[in-house]
Structures are given as C-alpha cells and as structure tokens.
Amino acid sequence: VPPMTSVADMTLPMRDDVVTDGNDRAAAIGNAPRAARGFFAVPKVVE
Amino acid sequence: VSGLVDLTIAEARDGLRSKEFSARELAIAYNDAVEQIAPLNAFITTTPERALDMAAASDARLVQGEALPLDGIPLAIKDLFCTKGVLTTAASHILDGFIPPYESTVTEKLWAAGAVMLGKTNLDEFAMGSSTTTSFYGATENPWRRPGDNRPLVPGGSSGGSAAAVAAHAALAATGTDTGGSIRQPASFCGIVGLKPTYGRCSRWGVVAFASSLDHPGPMTRTVRDAAIMLGVMAGHDPRDSTSAPVPVPDYEAALGGNLKGMRVGIPRDHAGVSDLSTENEALWQSGIDWLRDAGAEPVEISLPTTHVALPAYYVIAPAEASSNLARYDGVKFGLRVDGDSLDDMYEKTRAAGFGAEVRRRILIGTYVLSAGYYDAYYLKAQRVRTLIARDFAAAFERCDCILTPTAPTAPFAIGEKSDDPVGMYLNDIFTVSSDLAGLPAISVPAGLSEGLPAGLQIIGRAFDEATVLRVGHVLENAAEFTHVPVFGSSAR
Numbered sequence: 001v002p003p004m005t006s007v008a009d010m011t012l013p014m015r016d017d018v019v020t021d022g023n024d025r026a027a028a029i030g031n032a033p034r035a036a037r038g039f040f041a042v043p044k045v046v047e
Numbered sequence: 048v049s050g051l052v053d054l055t056i057a058e059a060r061d062g063l064r065s066k067e068f069s070a071r072e073l074a075i076a077y078n079d080a081v082e083q084i085a086p087l088n089a090f091i092t093t094t095p096e097r098a099l100d101m102a103a104a105s106d107a108r109l110v111q112g113e114a115l116p117l118d119g120i121p122l123a124i125k126d127l128f129c130t131k132g133v134l135t136t137a138a139s140h141i142l143d144g145f146i147p148p149y150e151s152t153v154t155e156k157l158w159a160a161g162a163v164m165l166g167k168t169n170l171d172e173f174a175m176g177s178s179t180t181t182s183f184y185g186a187t188e189n190p191w192r193r194p195g196d197n198r199p200l201v202p203g204g205s206s207g208g209s210a211a212a213v214a215a216h217a218a219l220a221a222t223g224t225d226t227g228g229s230i231r232q233p234a235s236f237c238g239i240v241g242l243k244p245t246y247g248r249c250s251r252w253g254v255v256a257f258a259s260s261l262d263h264p265g266p267m268t269r270t271v272r273d274a275a276i277m278l279g280v281m282a283g284h285d286p287r288d289s290t291s292a293p294v295p296v297p298d299y300e301a302a303l304g305g306n307l308k309g310m311r312v313g314i315p316r317d318h319a320g321v322s323d324l325s326t327e328n329e330a331l332w333q334s335g336i337d338w339l340r341d342a343g344a345e346p347v348e349i350s351l352p353t354t355h356v357a358l359p360a361y362y363v364i365a366p367a368e369a370s371s372n373l374a375r376y377d378g379v380k381f382g383l384r385v386d387g388d389s390l391d392d393m394y395e396k397t398r399a400a401g402f403g404a405e406v407r408r409r410i411l412i413g414t415y416v417l418s419a420g421y422y423d424a425y426y427l428k429a430q431r432v433r434t435l436i437a438r439d440f441a442a443a444f445e446r447c448d449c450i451l452t453p454t455a456p457t458a459p460f461a462i463g464e465k466s467d468d469p470v471g472m473y474l475n476d477i478f479t480v481s482s483d484l485a486g487l488p489a490i491s492v493p494a495g496l497s498e499g500l501p502a503g504l505q506i507i508g509r510a511f512d513e514a515t516v517l518r519v520g521h522v523l524e525n526a527a528e529f530t531h532v533p534v535f536g537s538s539a540r
Contacts, residue, residue, distance in 0.1 A: 001431045001434050001435060002431070002434055003427050003430030003431050003433070003434065004430045004431075004433040004434045004437065005430075006260075006290075007246050007260060007433075007437070007484070007485065007486035008245075008246050008247045008290060008292060008486055008510075009510070010247070010292060010293075012289055013286075013289060013293075015286065024148075027148040029380075030146070030148055031144070031145055031146060031148070031380065031381035031382070032379070032380055032381065033378060033379075033381075033382070033383070033384035034384065040379050040380060042379055042390050042393065043386075043387065043388070043389055043390045043392075043393055045389070045390045
C-alpha cells in the first residue's frame with residue numbers, strides 16, 4: 001500500500017515566478033516583540 | 048424589534064431586504080446578546096464597534112437596493128482565522144498580542160459579501176482538542192445543562208466558542224475549522240449544524256495552521272439552509288492556497304428540497320461495534336435510518352473496515368504536521384517572547400512558557416514520529432493507513448451516495464471530566480476523523496436528545512458533493528424537528 005501524499009485528487013499548480021507581496025517592512029516587523037533599525041532583534045549570537 | 052436574534056440567516060436576509068429592520072438594529076441586538084452570554088466565555092475578543100461600522104455600510108447598500116448576499120448578517124469568527132487589525136490568538140499564550148496585517152481568505156470573502164463581525168471565538172489551544180478546555184483564555188461553557196444538574200458542560204471542540212455562540216443566539220452563524228471533528232462534534236454537543244466541506248473547498252490561507260493536510264474551514268449555523276448560504280460564500284478557489292481546488296462552486300441553497308427517491312444511504316456496519324457508542328446515540332442513529340427511508344432513500348449496508356485504525360493514524364499524522372507547523376513560534380517575528388541569556392535560551396523559554404500541556408504533548412509526539420529512527424514505523428505507516436481509509440470510502444461510494452453515522456459517541460461531558468484522560472478525549476472523534484483523513488465533506492445535524500442534551504447525526508458525501516450532504520442533511524433536519532433550546536438560549540435571557 002503506498003503512503004498517501006495528497007488527499008485531494010489534484011496536482012500542485014505552478015505560478016509565474018514573480019513577487020506578489022512584500023516590500024512592506026513596517027508590516028513585516030510590526031508584530032515583532034523586538035525590532036531595531038528596521039530588523040528583527042534577537043539576543044547576540046556572535047561573540 | 049423583539050426576537051431579532053431568533054431569526055435564521057435566510058429569515059434575517061428577507062427582513063433586511065424588505066426593510067422590516069435595519070442591519071444596525073440587528074447588529075445592536077447581537078452585540079447585546081454577545082454581552083449577555085459573557086459568562087459562557089465563548090468569545091476571546093469582541094468587536095462591537097466594528098460590527099456597527101460594518102452594519103452601517105450594509106444599511107447604505109440595502110437602502111440603495113444593492114444588497115450583497117450576506118449583507119448585515121452578524122457572524123462570530125473562530126480565533127484561528129487571521130483578521131486584519133484584530134487580535135488573533137489561536138487561544139494560545141504564544142500568540143500574545145498578534146495583530147495580523149492581513150485577512151484570511153475565508154473571512155475576506157464573508158466581509159466582501161456584506162457580513163458583520165461580532166468578534167473572535169474561543170477554541171482549544173491551536174484547535175487541538177474536543178472540549179474547548181485547553182484555551183489559554185479559559186474554558187468555554189456549553190449553553191446547555193443536564194436536566195437537574197447545574198454543572199457546566201463542555202461545548203465540544205475545538206470550535207466550541209463558535210458552537211456555543213451560535214447555539215445561545217449570540218451569533219447568527221460562525222466559522223469553524225475541522226481537523227479531526229472540530230466543527231461537527233461541537234455542533235452536535237451544542238445542538239446546531241456544522242459542515243466540514245471537502246478538503247480544498249474553502250481556502251486555508253490566513254488560518255493558523257494545525258495539521259495542514261487535515262485542516263478544513265467550514266460554517267456553523269442553526270439550520271442546514273444557513274449552512275448552504277454560508278458555504279456558498281466561503282467556498283471557492285484561492286491561488287494563495289496551493290491546495291485550494293479550482294472547482295466551480297454550485298448554488299448550494301438551490302440544492303435543498305425534494306425527496307430522496309433513488310438515493311442510497313450507506314450504513315457502516317463496523318461503526319455499530321464501537322464500544323463507546325452510547326445506547327441513546329445508537330437509538331438516534333436508527334431513527335435517522337428510518338427518517339431517510341421514509342423520505343424515499345434506500346439504506347444499504349456498507350463496510351469501512353479501517354475505522355478502528357483511523358484514530359491511531361490521525362494521532363500520528365496530525366501531531367507530525369503540528370510539530371512542523373508550530374516550529375515557527377520562536378519569539379522572534381510575532382507573539383510572545385521570554386528573554387533568555389542566549390538565542391537558544393530565548394527560544395526554549397519562549398516555547399516552554401507559550402505552549403500549553405496538550406500542545407506540548409502533540410509537539411513531542413509529532414517530533415518523535417518524524418525522527419529518523421521512527422519515521423517509517425510511525426509516520427509512513429500512518430500515511431499508508433490513510434490510503435486504505437480513502438480506498439474504503441471509494442469502495443463504499445460505489446454502493447451508496449452518502450453515509451449516515453452518529454456524529455459523536457456520547458453526550459456532552461462536564462468540564463474537567465476527561466481532562467486527565469487524553470485517550471478518552473481523543474475517542475470523541477471516532478466517527479468524524481475518517482472523513483478528515485479522506486478529505487470528504489460531512490455535516491452534523493441536530494437529531495435529538497441524549498441524556499437530555501443535544502446529539503447530532505452525520506452525513507458524509509463524495510468529494511466535492513457538498514450539495515448531496517446538504518440535501519440529505521436538510522431531510523434529516525426536517526424529520527428530526529429539533530426544537531429544543533438550551534438553558535442559556537435567547538428566551539432564557
């Protein structure tokens with residue numbers, strides 16, 4: 001018995017490789033618990 | 048206008064168009080009702096001002112004679128659907144303060160059809176549960192009580208807040224999501240209609256993911272006709288969800304009516320042996336068979352031999368997908384952050400504080416079954432079982448046009464009654480989980496009382512044949528004449 005890979009009888013669609021969303025920094029980081037200078041801010045990882 | 052909250056969508060639609068009352072009056076009546084049912088804890092967030100604003104826009108269109116399909120209809124939204132500018136929590140601590148900058152496709156369609164938003168309803172954390180008791184925001188109470196017993200009962204879950212709000216007439220309808228039974232089981236427990244459409248029928252875009260191959264958004268309503276109206280708006284292809292099906296959406300409301308002459312209704316023999324099925328729910332199932340026969344349908348015995356392994360397979364596949372989906376909650380981009388000494392320490396502290404016990408349990412199970420040493424033994428095997436379940440249904444549908452089963456094995460239980468027995472809790476989904484694994488449409492319709500509490504019957508249909516599911520559900524609804532009302536109903540307020 002083959003394992004199920006897709007419950008629906010359809011193949012995944014292809015779409016054109018174009019940006020459909022993005023370039024909205026304020027929205028992207030708007031929910032970040034901490035942001036700095038337009039980036040997500042996390043504890044220092046490089047000594 | 049009195050009795051406004053007792054109308055169905057179909058009736059409210061007519062009343063609004065004939066100007067018997069305004070969308071504003073309807074919104075005010077429902078805002079009041081939402082406030083009055085506060086003790087049930089059905090809502091996590093209420094949006095009364097937004098409701099009035101949306102109702103004003105509906106009234107402007109109604110006056111112009113340009114009414115949209117759901118203009119002025121007040122809805123409750125399960126707090127798993129992202130709503131732009133409105134707190135979205137998935138009932139989890141880890142999504143603290145998350146205000147989505149976008150709207151889910153399903154809610155976007157509802158608002159574009161003129162519907163009015165009353166608020167966001169409570170659920171089991173990340174929709175993982177059958178009781179709406181694992182919410183970070185506290186348990187939701189069922190508006191029903193056992194006769195002569197005032198202990199609060201669970202509304203079912205995970206869409207328990209939606210079910211309680213609709214049953215208590217504090218929302219005309221609601222959205223839910225169903226991964227293992229999370230629309231149908233709470234619908235059964237609260238005495239309302241719950242419809243899980245075919246996988247791919249309603250877009251998952253903007254719905255907080257639990258188990259992506261199993262998550263089905265769908266409507267919860269007081270009548271089958273209302274479910275047809277809601278589904279017609281919620282359904283449809285969405286290019287933003289790659290599993291959304293490019294299949295035309297029929298006029299579901301037009302599919303209702305008529306008798307069932309020539310319809311073959313499958314009765315799965317294997318389900319009768321399920322030990323957890325209560326005597327009363329089994330008797331109700333027999334009534335359902337008689338009602339459909341009286342309407343001209345022909346009951347045929349079918350076999351779904353993999354039923355007994357559906358739950359075990361589900362409790363491998365759903366946690367596996369959940370462990371992967373929930374990896375994104377790390378305290379960096381949104382939601383809760385608990386500070387730590389290092390990045391790893393911050394991740395660990397955030398996830399330990401943010402997830403409740405049941406969610407942690409499922410992440411651990413999922414991580415285990417996907418681990419290199421156990422992947423074949425558990426995950427791959429469960430996916431094989433899933434193939435067998437789908438084949439069982441395909442074979443059954445050669446002999447019948449739809450399948451009738453109970454929705455839940457028992458009546459609603461008291462809050463806290465099964466909280467120390469996760470496997471007992473999982474058994475609630477024994478009749479619903481197979482159609483999630485196979486992606487098939489299924490409806491729960493209130494059919495009678497069990498221990499003095501509502502109990503539903505379920506109709507399962509072929510893929511993308513929601514029309515038949517609704518049509519047969521409508522016949523059940525008419526035959527059952529379920530007119531009982533909960534203690535916390537509109538008349539009691």
